[in-house]
Amino acid sequence: MLKTFPKGGVHPPENKFSASKPIEVLPLPERVVIPISQHIGAPSSPVVAKGDKVKVGQLIAKSSGFVSANIHSSVSGTVESLDPVLDSSGYKKPAITIVVEGDDWLPEIDKTTDLRKEFTLSAEEIIAKINEAGIVGLGGATFPSHVKLSIPKGKKADVLIINGVECEPYLTSDHRLMLERAEDLMVGIMLLKKALGVEKALIGIENNKPDAIAHLKNVAKSYVGIEVHALKVKYPQGGEKQLIKSLINREVPSGGLPIDVGTVVHNVGTTLAVYEAVQKNKPLIERVVTITGKNIKNAGNYMVRIGTPISKLIEVAGGLPENTGKVVNGGPMMGKALNSIDAPVTKGTSGVILFPEKESLRGTPQPACIRCGKCIQVCAMGLEPFLLSRLSQRKMFERLEMERVIDCMECGSCSYVCPAKLPLLDYIRLGKAEVFAIIRARKN
Amino acid sequence: MTTLDWVKQKFLPLLEREKIKKVHVIKSIDDIITEIMSKLLVVSASPHVHSGESTPRLMYNVVLALIPALAVTLFYFGLGALIITSISIVSCLFFELLIQKFLLKVKPTISDGSALVTGLILAFNLPSNLPWWIVVIGALVAIGVGKMSFGGLGRNPFNPALVGRVFLLISFPVQMTRWPLPIESRMSYIDAVTGATPLAIVKEGLSKGELMSNITDQIPSHMQLFMGAMGGSLGEIAAFALLIGFVWMLLTRVITWHIPVSIFATIGLFTGVLWLINPEANADPIFHLLTGGVMLGAIFMATDYVTSPMHPKGMWIFGIGIGLITVIIRVWGAYPEGISFAILIMNAFVPLINRYMKPKRFGEVSK
Numbered sequence: 001m002l003k004t005f006p007k008g009g010v011h012p013p014e015n016k017f018s019a020s021k022p023i024e025v026l027p028l029p030e031r032v033v034i035p036i037s038q039h040i041g042a043p044s045s046p047v048v049a050k051g052d053k054v055k056v057g058q059l060i061a062k063s064s065g066f067v068s069a070n071i072h073s074s075v076s077g078t079v080e081s082l083d084p085v086l087d088s089s090g091y092k093k094p095a096i097t098i099v100v101e102g103d104d105w106l107p108e109i110d111k112t113t114d115l116r117k118e119f120t121l122s123a124e125e126i127i128a129k130i131n132e133a134g135i136v137g138l139g140g141a142t143f144p145s146h147v148k149l150s151i152p153k154g155k156k157a158d159v160l161i162i163n164g165v166e167c168e169p170y171l172t173s174d175h176r177l178m179l180e181r182a183e184d185l186m187v188g189i190m191l192l193k194k195a196l197g198v199e200k201a202l203i204g205i206e207n208n209k210p211d212a213i214a215h216l217k218n219v220a221k222s223y224v225g226i227e228v229h230a231l232k233v234k235y236p237q238g239g240e241k242q243l244i245k246s247l248i249n250r251e252v253p254s255g256g257l258p259i260d261v262g263t264v265v266h267n268v269g270t271t272l273a274v275y276e277a278v279q280k281n282k283p284l285i286e287r288v289v290t291i292t293g294k295n296i297k298n299a300g301n302y303m304v305r306i307g308t309p310i311s312k313l314i315e316v317a318g319g320l321p322e323n324t325g326k327v328v329n330g331g332p333m334m335g336k337a338l339n340s341i342d343a344p345v346t347k348g349t350s351g352v353i354l355f356p357e358k359e360s361l362r363g364t365p366q367p368a369c370i371r372c373g374k375c376i377q378v379c380a381m382g383l384e385p386f387l388l389s390r391l392s393q394r395k396m397f398e399r400l401e402m403e404r405v406i407d408c409m410e411c412g413s414c415s416y417v418c419p420a421k422l423p424l425l426d427y428i429r430l431g432k433a434e435v436f437a438i439i440r441a442r443k444n
Numbered sequence: 445m446t447t448l449d450w451v452k453q454k455f456l457p458l459l460e461r462e463k464i465k466k467v468h469v470i471k472s473i474d475d476i477i478t479e480i481m482s483k484l485l486v487v488s489a490s491p492h493v494h495s496g497e498s499t500p501r502l503m504y505n506v507v508l509a510l511i512p513a514l515a516v517t518l519f520y521f522g523l524g525a526l527i528i529t530s531i532s533i534v535s536c537l538f539f540e541l542l543i544q545k546f547l548l549k550v551k552p553t554i555s556d557g558s559a560l561v562t563g564l565i566l567a568f569n570l571p572s573n574l575p576w577w578i579v580v581i582g583a584l585v586a587i588g589v590g591k592m593s594f595g596g597l598g599r600n601p602f603n604p605a606l607v608g609r610v611f612l613l614i615s616f617p618v619q620m621t622r623w624p625l626p627i628e629s630r631m632s633y634i635d636a637v638t639g640a641t642p643l644a645i646v647k648e649g650l651s652k653g654e655l656m657s658n659i660t661d662q663i664p665s666h667m668q669l670f671m672g673a674m675g676g677s678l679g680e681i682a683a684f685a686l687l688i689g690f691v692w693m694l695l696t697r698v699i700t701w702h703i704p705v706s707i708f709a710t711i712g713l714f715t716g717v718l719w720l721i722n723p724e725a726n727a728d729p730i731f732h733l734l735t736g737g738v739m740l741g742a743i744f745m746a747t748d749y750v751t752s753p754m755h756p757k758g759m760w761i762f763g764i765g766i767g768l769i770t771v772i773i774r775v776w777g778a779y780p781e782g783i784s785f786a787i788l789i790m791n792a793f794v795p796l797i798n799r800y801m802k803p804k805r806f807g808e809v810s811k
Contacts, residue, residue: 368598412491
């Protein structure tokens with residue numbers, strides 16, 4: 001029996017069309033738009049001005065606190081403006097626009113693909129380099145990685161978990177990365193192990209990627225303390241709490257963090273970025289992005305510079321299909337629908353999905369909940385989505401807090417199964433935001 | 445095609461229809477493109493995919509699950525069964541339409557299949573020789589009182605079909621307890637030859653102080669009961685056909701096994717214990733499971749989404765409660781059969797059960 005988390009979950013059609021497409025390098029765009037807030041936490045503060053010349057890898061916005069991240073130029077060229085630009089959220093957000101001129105890298109960055117296995121750095125030095133390189137969680141949550149690695153006093157990690165689950169349908173960027181960059185990944189894991197001071201690392205991969213599982217198992221043989229585990233395919237297994245439960249059967253307490261049960265989780269993309277930052281001095285300036293959809297000509301996986309307009313990616317993949325009705329940044333379960341395809345690829349963009357018109361509109365909700373309880377069955381957090389949604393609609397926030405709305409990770413499984421097509425998650429999100437605001441107000 | 449071509453192709457027809465009126469007040473070309481783009485692309489919150497499950501699909505799967513039992517009842521009760529089923533379904537749909545359209549003034553939802561299910565299940569709870577106008581009254585009470593007075597689908601606390609049946613049982617006790625004999629009454633309706641149900645025979649016999657071993661000759665064998673060869677309501681007779689429906693609903697994930705299984709287990713255990721204590725004064729558990737409305741009630745009525753608990757823990761309590769009450773009514777109560785009352789009584793507890801039987805939260809901090 002394959003491991004998985006016990007409670008809830010769904011299995012949407014996988015539609016991983018681009019799984020067999022090797023990662024290609026996307027040609028440089030004419031200009032990049034680099035938002036200064038691509039991570040959870042405080043926005044970074046720009047350190048360049050209009051008209052400045054920048055090189056690839058140069059710091060352009062500085063981390064403005066502990067929970068924040070540095071941002072580096074992904075291209076060489078001239079800073080065109082610091083004006084707000086429309087991003088994936090659909091709003092204008094402060095960003096640095098750079099006109100691309102050539103491809104001139106900072107000299108200290110090692111651009112080669114040579115494997116560099118050896119390291120002598122201490123844990124603190126590794127974490128400092130990760131912080132310096134502006135690495136955030138590339139699985140989509142974009143939480144600054146150095147924060148996760150800085151273990152609070154009194155806590156201790158005994159195992160590192162590497163997330164290669166990629167449970168979102170359609171997306172294949174992590175899959176390709178595991179196949180093509182396995183060695184680099186292993187060194188990254190050794191670095192993270194050192195940074196955390198743990199002996200053991202577990203890589204969790206869902207069983208719909210047998211080639212990646214076999215390959216990593218093989219490569220891991222020549223490294224100490226790295227195990228590869230095949231997991232049953234079940235969404236949302238890529239959620240931190242679910243993955244920890246699946247792999248080591250520990251339950252992160254409500255409101256707690258993985259470190260409370262002695263572990264830290266990093267995505268495979270993040271791990272690769274850690275390798276490049278520490279061993280090659282390369283800050284986080286590019287990432288693998290899947291471009292896919294049912295009607296797109298060349299679904300594929302591309303190495304994309306941060307700030308590249310999504311429209312560039314779409315053009316390389318064969319252009320917008322005529323019947324496109326919706327463009328999603330991220331996976332179909334948790335991604336954001338874009339209102340402009342010129343929004344930039346950011347650190348958290350794992351994929352772009354084009355939906356045909358007939359799959360774009362959500363179904364019309366039925367007049368009523370028939371209390372079938374399917375949302376309860378699929379909730380991986382053991383919540384009651386129908387109840388949370390109803391309480392939120394009626395603005396009963398105290399009760400909503402009691403029913404633990406803040407545990408909801410917005411995976412969308414409840415809305416996915418609801419036979420009445422009720423917008424359960426929409427209401428839960430509203431209520432959750434409200435409850436968070438109440439909690440913050442209480443603290444102050 | 446390039447992005448610009450795509451925009452042109454999509455935008456021009458829109459412009460012709462003058463759907464976009466804001467364009468002239470927007471300043472820069474970027475703003476125009478953005479404005480156009482946001483008109484062309486659907487922007488909605490995640491998730492962007494749906495399982496395809498729908499209320500009508502669930503309801504029609506219940507209807508499909510009822511087909512085997514319908515076929516069996518047509519075989520045993522023929523004409524009467526056909527008349528009762530048709531009248532019940534048509535009147536349920538009719539009353540739902542009427543009430544939604546003229547009283548509640550909402551968009552009618554008769555196509556969602558829920559009234560069809562109520563109609564079928566109400567018919568399954570009636571004897572095949574019931575005068576047609578009584579069926580119509582039953583449908584009116586089921587839909588009007590049982591369902592619509594609470595606001596329609598999803599809001600009714602009691603199973604509508606059972607509200608209809610129990611209303612009729614109390615209002616027309618004579619007509620509701622004359623049971624046509626299977627097969628013999630195939631070609632007749634009101635004038636069908638009637639007889640007592642096995643449950644009634646046993647109840648009557650035991651109350652007169654007869655021993656089970658003497659009563660056994662008067663009731664069908666277990667195999668006959670399983671195949672449905674007995675007097676009774678339309679849809680309750682054939683255990684095997686109802687079990688086929690159960691399997692179908694499990695396979696299509698319409699229901700989970702918890703409620704039916706907990707009811708069967710409770711009735712089986714409870715009557716089993718009584719039978720072991722004194723087999724001469726109590727019928728055996730298999731007899732209890734195969735007779736009366738246990739199969740129909742446990743599989744199709746107790747599992748009604750709206751009126752049953754939403755979480756497995758609650759489902760167990762609900763099922764055990766129904767089992768206990770059913771046996772208490774059968775053994776010590778005034779009626780030979782008690783599952784209708786048992787389900788209605790437990791329906792009343794559902795809000796409480798839902799309130800206090802919570803699923804196990806992930807990462808619950810024990811206090």
